[in-house]
Amino acid sequence: MTDLASLNAQALAAIDAAASLDALEAVRIETLGKQGSVTALLKSLGQMSPEERQTQGPAINGLREAVTSAIAAKKDALESAALNARLATERLDMTLPAPDAAAGSVHPVSQVMDELAEIFADMGFAVAEGPEVEDDWHNFTALNIPETHPARAMHDTFYFPEEAAVDGKRMLLRTHTSPVQIRTMLSQKPPIRVIAPGRVYRSDSDATHTPMFHQIEGLVIDKGIHMGHLKWTLETFLKAFFERDDVVLRLRPSYFPFTEPSAEVDVGYTLVNGKRVIGGSEGWMEVLGSGMVHPRVIAACGLDPNEYQGFAFGTGVDRLAMLKYGMDDLRAFFDGDLRWLKHYGFAALDIPTLSGGVGA
Ligand code: PHE
Numbered sequence: 001m002t003d004l005a006s007l008n009a010q011a012l013a014a015i016d017a018a019a020s021l022d023a024l025e026a027v028r029i030e031t032l033g034k035q036g037s038v039t040a041l042l043k044s045l046g047q048m049s050p051e052e053r054q055t056q057g058p059a060i061n062g063l064r065e066a067v068t069s070a071i072a073a074k075k076d077a078l079e080s081a082a083l084n085a086r087l088a089t090e091r092l093d094m095t096l097p098a099p100d101a102a103a104g105s106v107h108p109v110s111q112v113m114d115e116l117a118e119i120f121a122d123m124g125f126a127v128a129e130g131p132e133v134e135d136d137w138h139n140f141t142a143l144n145i146p147e148t149h150p151a152r153a154m155h156d157t158f159y160f161p162e163e164a165a166v167d168g169k170r171m172l173l174r175t176h177t178s179p180v181q182i183r184t185m186l187s188q189k190p191p192i193r194v195i196a197p198g199r200v201y202r203s204d205s206d207a208t209h210t211p212m213f214h215q216i217e218g219l220v221i222d223k224g225i226h227m228g229h230l231k232w233t234l235e236t237f238l239k240a241f242f243e244r245d246d247v248v249l250r251l252r253p254s255y256f257p258f259t260e261p262s263a264e265v266d267v268g269y270t271l272v273n274g275k276r277v278i279g280g281s282e283g284w285m286e287v288l289g290s291g292m293v294h295p296r297v298i299a300a301c302g303l304d305p306n307e308y309q310g311f312a313f314g315t316g317v318d319r320l321a322m323l324k325y326g327m328d329d330l331r332a333f334f335d336g337d338l339r340w341l342k343h344y345g346f347a348a349l350d351i352p353t354l355s356g357g358v359g360a
Contacts, residue, residue: 007037008063015070021078024071031067038064105345108321109214109333113197115352116216116317119240120195122354123233125218128194130180132201133160135169138179142300143258158201158211173201177217178258181293181312184219185301190308191222197317208330214317221293221303221310227261230290230311234265238287240354242267242324246279251290259291259312278323285323288315 018024031038158173180196196217248268256262265288268281290313295305
């Protein structure tokens with residue numbers, strides 16, 4: 001009996017002293033485990049005489065129950081202590097005052113894209129999207145860019161490895177937003193009026209080129225569309241964007257495989273204290289590529305070019321932002337320098353509207 005009593009006291013003391021769940025588990029194995037001291041006593045019942053077993057049985061079982069419930073109680077206590085400790089470290093002081101002003105700002109590229117969406121929405125254009133990882137057909141072939149066109153050369157286009165082909169097609173990072181023209185014509189019926197802003201990629205890097213930059217595409221497909229519609233749309237857009245009535249456009253004949261005829265659009269500027277300011281016609285800056293959608297492109301999308309015509313244009317969003325807001329190094333757009341973002345960024349709640357002024 002004294003054996004049982006001292007074993008009981010010993011076990012309870014060990015349980016009490018266990019400072020962690022691991023230590024407690026060790027005590028459980030020492031007592032109640034297969035080779036444990038209490039388990040050994042339970043096994044010894046088998047060798048006892050019936051009289052002995054009658055007194056020892058309840059005592060040994062009592063010991064097992066006492067140890068079992070002491071372990072369970074200690075386990076509960078250790079677990080709730082651990083939970084409390086965790087809650088204490090995760091505590092948030094909700095009474096701390098909020099910062100006076102929002103810390104973030106809207107990047108000029110996002111701002112300009114919002115301005116463009118607002119301006120074109122007013123002219124009845126919806127926003128269309130396409131994937132940045134494109135296939136050759138959407139990015140080139142359907143846009144009437146033959147295999148031999150220099151835009152396909154490795155130094156311009158980021159191609160994925162042959163092994164990463166999808167459905168047997170070698171993928172690439174889209175080099176312009178023009179594939180969205182194709183995707184839109186394939187998925188919507190004319191009349192179509194969309195703009196497609198987004199990221200594009202070319203293997204190029206200096207003060208005026210970054211490997212990733214932003215373009216916005218415009219596409220109109222309907223019956224009886226002509227160059228006059230294109231010119232009016234661009235003029236209206238550029239006047240609204242630069243917020244000046246004296247914006248002068250100059251359309252120069254040009255070449256893009258997916259438009260015929262094609263025109264590059266220059267916008268006139270005036271020199272004010274040696275700085276170029278949009279408006280007037282002292283000098284010219286190229287801002288846009290455009291043209292009437294090539295009949296072959298319309299046909300590639302399953303439409304009859306004798307029935308439907310349209311115009312398209314594409315321009316660099318980063319460049320538009322630089323011209324409007326006066327930054328001169330494109331690379332700074334993507335450096336993530338907080339001082340730059342603070343200086344050129346826009347307030348998050350300053351959403352461009354035509355009535356309130358798209359310039360924010
Ligand atoms: N995709 C052309 C480029 O990236 C721009 C463009 C778009 C030209 C639509 C004409 C029509 O340079």
